[in-house]
Amino acid sequence: MSAATPMTQDELKALVGRAALEHIGHGHIIGIGTGSTVNHFIEALAQQRERIVGAVSSSEATTQRLRAHGIRVFDANEVEELAVYVDGADEIDPRGFMIKGGGAALTREKIVAAQARRFVCIVDQSKWVQTLGRFPLPVEVIPMATQRIIRQFAALGGTARVRLRDGAPLVTDNGQHILDVTGLAITDPPAFESMVNDWPGVVTVGVFAHQRAHVCLMGTPEGVRTISFDGPGR
Ligand code: 5RP
Numbered sequence: 001m002s003a004a005t006p007m008t009q010d011e012l013k014a015l016v017g018r019a020a021l022e023h024i025g026h027g028h029i030i031g032i033g034t035g036s037t038v039n040h041f042i043e044a045l046a047q048q049r050e051r052i053v054g055a056v057s058s059s060e061a062t063t064q065r066l067r068a069h070g071i072r073v074f075d076a077n078e079v080e081e082l083a084v085y086v087d088g089a090d091e092i093d094p095r096g097f098m099i100k101g102g103g104a105a106l107t108r109e110k111i112v113a114a115q116a117r118r119f120v121c122i123v124d125q126s127k128w129v130q131t132l133g134r135f136p137l138p139v140e141v142i143p144m145a146t147q148r149i150i151r152q153f154a155a156l157g158g159t160a161r162v163r164l165r166d167g168a169p170l171v172t173d174n175g176q177h178i179l180d181v182t183g184l185a186i187t188d189p190p191a192f193e194s195m196v197n198d199w200p201g202v203v204t205v206g207v208f209a210h211q212r213a214h215v216c217l218m219g220t221p222e223g224v225r226t227i228s229f230d231g232p233g234r
Helices: 009-023 036-046 060-068 108-115 141-154 191-195
Strands: 028-032 053-059 082-087 116-124 137-141 161-162 177-184 203-207 215-220 223-228
Touching: 009 036, 009 082, 009 116, 009 215, 009 223, 028 036, 028 108, 036 060, 036 215, 053 060, 053 108, 060 177, 082 108, 108 116, 108 203, 137 141, 137 215, 141 177, 161 223, 191 203
Parallel strands: 028 053, 028 082, 082 116, 116 215
Antiparallel strands: 137 177, 137 203, 161 177, 215 223
């Protein structure tokens, strides 16, 4: 008998995309993130779109996808509070702290996450780390501050590079640029997030510590593992 074919990373993402539906109540407006894992969630949600009133979206790409499925998209300013925010991550650690922004949507993702009562993070198991920093840290910056911010990261031992698309700096949905920073081990994510956010010209740093996850649904070959970050200290 031949051994079962291992699940691909995309199949693990699809698994958690479907599982996230269980964390969505009925009749709510929810927040929706950006990326390939979230796209699986949107596919699953589209099958039950009467379940929600609509969504606040974290990117132009997600907005287009939601509208294509007939899901109503609300402006963030129209909605006071969201029941839940569902999004992927580039890394997540055992405290629910994350690195996000691989899809360049980190600023709107943080805004929508801040509006939500709960953050449901959906990832495949490759995203699990003990210490944040293996994935290049995305930082959205105002272009005139780029070189100074690169020097500030160098002083911390990091190497920051402008993210390119087709040979030119990638321009975010907010009209800004992205730096990707390697060589950092982020041992105190809340302090690090606050520090970098204070640097003039930083729009958003891709450490999500103040908006950390409440629960992580992790796709593994054995199924979905649910890791809760509720409890003391939250
Ligand atoms: C986009 C993000 C994504 O959540 C992150 O990059 C993970 O993406 P994917 O689900 O495609 O692996 O932060 O800005």
